[in-house]
Amino acid sequence: MQGSLHNRRLPPRKKKTLFLLLLFVSVCVSASGAAVQNELNWDGNLIIGLSGRWDFYWNVLLESSENRPVGITPYSFPFKGSWHEHTAGKNQLPVYGCGTYQKTVKLSPEKGKHVVLRLPPIDIAVRVYCNGIELYANGEISQAAEKTVVKDYKPVLRELTSENGIYDICIQTANFDLPRFGLYSIPIIAPIEKAFQRQTLATSADAFTAATMLIIALFHIMAGLKIKHNKWCFHLGFSYIAAMFFLLVNGEVLLCQIGLPRFYDWKIHYLARFLSSFFFIRYILDFFIIRTPEKILKIINAAAVLLSVFFIVSGPSILPRFYLFSALFSAGTVLFALAASVRALIIRSGYAVPFFVSSLILTFFMALDIMYNPSGWPILNNCKSIIGLLLFGLIHSFILMDMLGKHVDTIENLVDERTKELEISLWSQARHASMGELMNFIAHQWQQYLYAISIYIESLQSKKEMPLKKRAEVYGTIAEAVQSMFSTLKDFRSFLTPIKETERFSVFEECRKVCTLLQDFFLPREIEVSITAQGDTSIRGIKNELEQVILNILTNAANTFERRMIEDRSISIKAEGQDKKVIISMEDNAGGISKTIRSRIFERYNTFGESGSGLGLYMSRRIIRERFGGELFYKDGHSGAIFVIELPRNF
Numbered sequence: 001m002q003g004s005l006h007n008r009r010l011p012p013r014k015k016k017t018l019f020l021l022l023l024f025v026s027v028c029v030s031a032s033g034a035a036v037q038n039e040l041n042w043d044g045n046l047i048i049g050l051s052g053r054w055d056f057y058w059n060v061l062l063e064s065s066e067n068r069p070v071g072i073t074p075y076s077f078p079f080k081g082s083w084h085e086h087t088a089g090k091n092q093l094p095v096y097g098c099g100t101y102q103k104t105v106k107l108s109p110e111k112g113k114h115v116v117l118r119l120p121p122i123d124i125a126v127r128v129y130c131n132g133i134e135l136y137a138n139g140e141i142s143q144a145a146e147k148t149v150v151k152d153y154k155p156v157l158r159e160l161t162s163e164n165g166i167y168d169i170c171i172q173t174a175n176f177d178l179p180r181f182g183l184y185s186i187p188i189i190a191p192i193e194k195a196f197q198r199q200t201l202a203t204s205a206d207a208f209t210a211a212t213m214l215i216i217a218l219f220h221i222m223a224g225l226k227i228k229h230n231k232w233c234f235h236l237g238f239s240y241i242a243a244m245f246f247l248l249v250n251g252e253v254l255l256c257q258i259g260l261p262r263f264y265d266w267k268i269h270y271l272a273r274f275l276s277s278f279f280f281i282r283y284i285l286d287f288f289i290i291r292t293p294e295k296i297l298k299i300i301n302a303a304a305v306l307l308s309v310f311f312i313v314s315g316p317s318i319l320p321r322f323y324l325f326s327a328l329f330s331a332g333t334v335l336f337a338l339a340a341s342v343r344a345l346i347i348r349s350g351y352a353v354p355f356f357v358s359s360l361i362l363t364f365f366m367a368l369d370i371m372y373n374p375s376g377w378p379i380l381n382n383c384k385s386i387i388g389l390l391l392f393g394l395i396h397s398f399i400l401m402d403m404l405g406k407h408v409d410t411i412e413n414l415v416d417e418r419t420k421e422l423e424i425s426l427w428s429q430a431r432h433a434s435m436g437e438l439m440n441f442i443a444h445q446w447q448q449y450l451y452a453i454s455i456y457i458e459s460l461q462s463k464k465e466m467p468l469k470k471r472a473e474v475y476g477t478i479a480e481a482v483q484s485m486f487s488t489l490k491d492f493r494s495f496l497t498p499i500k501e502t503e504r505f506s507v508f509e510e511c512r513k514v515c516t517l518l519q520d521f522f523l524p525r526e527i528e529v530s531i532t533a534q535g536d537t538s539i540r541g542i543k544n545e546l547e548q549v550i551l552n553i554l555t556n557a558a559n560t561f562e563r564r565m566i567e568d569r570s571i572s573i574k575a576e577g578q579d580k581k582v583i584i585s586m587e588d589n590a591g592g593i594s595k596t597i598r599s600r601i602f603e604r605y606n607t608f609g610e611s612g613s614g615l616g617l618y619m620s621r622r623i624i625r626e627r628f629g630g631e632l633f634y635k636d637g638h639s640g641a642i643f644v645i646e647l648p649r650n651f
Contacts (some may be wrong), residue, residue: 050169050187061141061172062100062134074102098174105167105189112165115189119156123261125149127172129161141174160189172393190535206248209386223400232286236396240280243389246272266319271311274326277333278304284340288349323400333361351399358395362388373540405524446485453481461612486638507582507647508533508575516574518558527558528570535577539649541628546647549620549632553643554588556616560590581630584645587637601634 055074060070099559107115117135119128125139138152160167167189219239224233243267282300283290311322344352365388456474458517460466466474515522515529522529554571561569566589574585593601605619617632624632631650635642 008021008096027433043296050103051107053103055159057100057102060100061098061100061127061168062102063129064170065102065168066132068102070423072255076242097387098172103169103172103174105169107162107165107167109163111164112162112167115160115162115167117158117160117167117169117187117189122156123150123263127175128156128158129168129170129172131168132163132165133598141172147229148260158605174502196441198305210389212246212390213240213247213393216246216390216397217241219397220400223404226404229455231282233400235279235286239276239283240389241270242276242279244272245269246276246322247386247389261317265318266323268310270319270322270326271308274311274322275304280333281336284337287351287355288340288344289342305630325442327559334359334366338363351402356393358392361368361395362392363542364388365391410483424560502542504538505542505576507537507539507546507584510543510547511573511575511584514547514554518551518554521555522558525558525561526569527561529554529573530570531575533575537575537577537582538649539582539628539651541651542646545623545627548585549645550586552616552620557588557590557641560588564591566590580649582647584647585642586645587642588640589637590640592636592639592641593634598634602632 030313034250057068057072057074059074068074106112113562117128117130119126119136125141128135129136135158136156139150151243169187169189171187217237220233220240221237224230224237267469284290285297311318314322338356341352341356341359344495345356347373364386369385456478458473461473512531515531518529557571569588570589572587573586574587576585577582602617602621621632624630624645624647628647630645631644631646632645
């Protein structure tokens with residue numbers, strides 16, 4: 001069992017190779033996302049964010065600036081960032097109704113002949129026109145708010161063509177009373193070819209990154225099911241699941257393609273960031289075993305649940321506040337991780353160094369996103385944080401693999417100890433079983449000797465005038481009986497004395513020795529035993545252990561004769577010496593072993609007699625395999641069973 005467990009673990013060289021491979025894949029995925037981001041941004045030089053001055057016509061729906069009403073002065077104001085900042089409030093746009101945003105963009109004929117217009121995910125009903133041609137509509141537009149219906153919330157990419165590079169863009173809107181978002185990001189046009197393919201590539205990179213994070217999360221959760229004191233595994237896994245949703249929404253790629261309203265997208269975004277930070281804090285507390293009173297932990301958990309529920313059921317007005325709270329909480333979590341890792345370094349906790357390094361990596365990449373987060377084309381906004389999160393998760397996955405390896409080592413050591421204890425117990429049981437058999441033999445032999453001695457003593461007592469010659473014969477017979485008893489006891493002690501040193505001995509002589517020991521057991525049962533040898537039968541090993549195996553097989557045959565009441569009983573033992581091994585064949589005529597139980601005769605605690613221990617054949621095979629490097633197996637004979645022992649000459 002020990003060997004099989006070790007085989008399931010990766011060797012150090014393969015671990016290092018796997019680590020480098022996963023590191024390479026993670027960096028490549030994140031770098032590809034960054035490359036897509038850069039290609040779509042053109043380093044910010046060629047993207048035209050339509051953030052200049054826009055004209056707004058209230059309750060007027062225009063398809064082109066050429067057909068604007070005479071005598072109507074439009075609202076005119078600059079857009080610096082999000083449109084929703086200008087849809088309500090004093091001295092700004094009206095808060096109800098419909099209208100048209102209009103802007104004329106003039107590009108050079110070389111750069112502006114073929115461009116792409118991008119609109120972000122939209123929460124209001126819009127209809128987009130360029131040079132009088134309708135490009136996109138996501139619902140019904142009406143002056144009455146109750147008649148305005150939004151059917152699609154996905155971001156928009158549309159190709160535009162103009163020979164002179166002039167684009168007259170009109171965006172009809174309705175029900176723009178939503179101060180929460182409206183058009184959250186400004187529209188963008190950019191001279192780009194194959195923008196749709198690149199958008200698909202960005203979506204694929206985002207999906208692959210999310211899948212990688214999900215794998216990391218599931219790995220920790222599954223490992224947590226197998227490790228004692230495993231809460232930290234679950235917390236890190238849940239943190240990565242939440243971070244996955246945070247990145248999916250923040251990139252405006254994958255989840256936005258589903259078409260959820262922007263309000264729900266951002267709810268998922270903020271809530272995921274908060275929950276990811278919360279589970280990460282719990283992970284740190286459990287990983288470094290930072291003692292925190294149970295009551296405080298319960299209060300923290302309850303507060304997290306209440307905040308999450310409150311945010312889920314709340315309306316749009318709470319979003320800006322929860323956004324700020326989740327951002328500060330996330331930054332505080334990273335600082336707490338750094339502080340905890342520094343504390344662990346000071347007190348020399350386990351895995352403090354890799355935790356500190358991974359925390360620094362995560363902080364570094366998140367800081368890069370904070371310092372440089374291009375808004376020109378908000379696809380994969382947090383591409384640098386993705387690299388940090390993947391590297392952090394990768395490092396901690398290998399920390400977990402090392403912990404699992406140590407966990408396996410502990411289990412293996414425990415299994416080894418228990419196995420050794422069990423083996424000692426089995427050897428002892430087998431030894432005691434053999435001892436019981438021999439005690440029966442000795443008792444039977446001594447009973448005969450003592451009976452003969454008692455008869456001779458009685459004759460001496462009854463015949464006081466026995467001639468001296470006859471008396472000497474009686475004394476001689478008694479002395480022979482006592483000597484035979486001593487000889488039997490000596491053989492018994494020799495059999496039971498444990499010998500740890502290997503020696504060279506004759507297999508044939510050991511077979512003959514066992515048969516001599518059992519002759520008084522076989523005679524009253526009328527069992528004929530024949531022993532033959534062919535060639536050199538010497539091997540190296542522990543001879544009394546081989547004697548134990550032979551004794552067990554012969555006594556099993558004798559008991560089978562008794563149980564089945566066989567009349568003509570015979571056992572044939574053949575020892576054959578070959579070039580590199582010696583073969584012992586023990587054949588009886590007791591009828592053999594049934595096919596239904598034949599496959600189980602060498603299993604532990606399987607006995608087919610009334611008083612067997614079920615260890616005889618099991619331990620016999622183990623002795624032959626482990627102590628001699630040989631094999632013990634069964635095959636059918638002419639009228640009974642044949643047990644064959646194959647022993648290498650040198651083991």
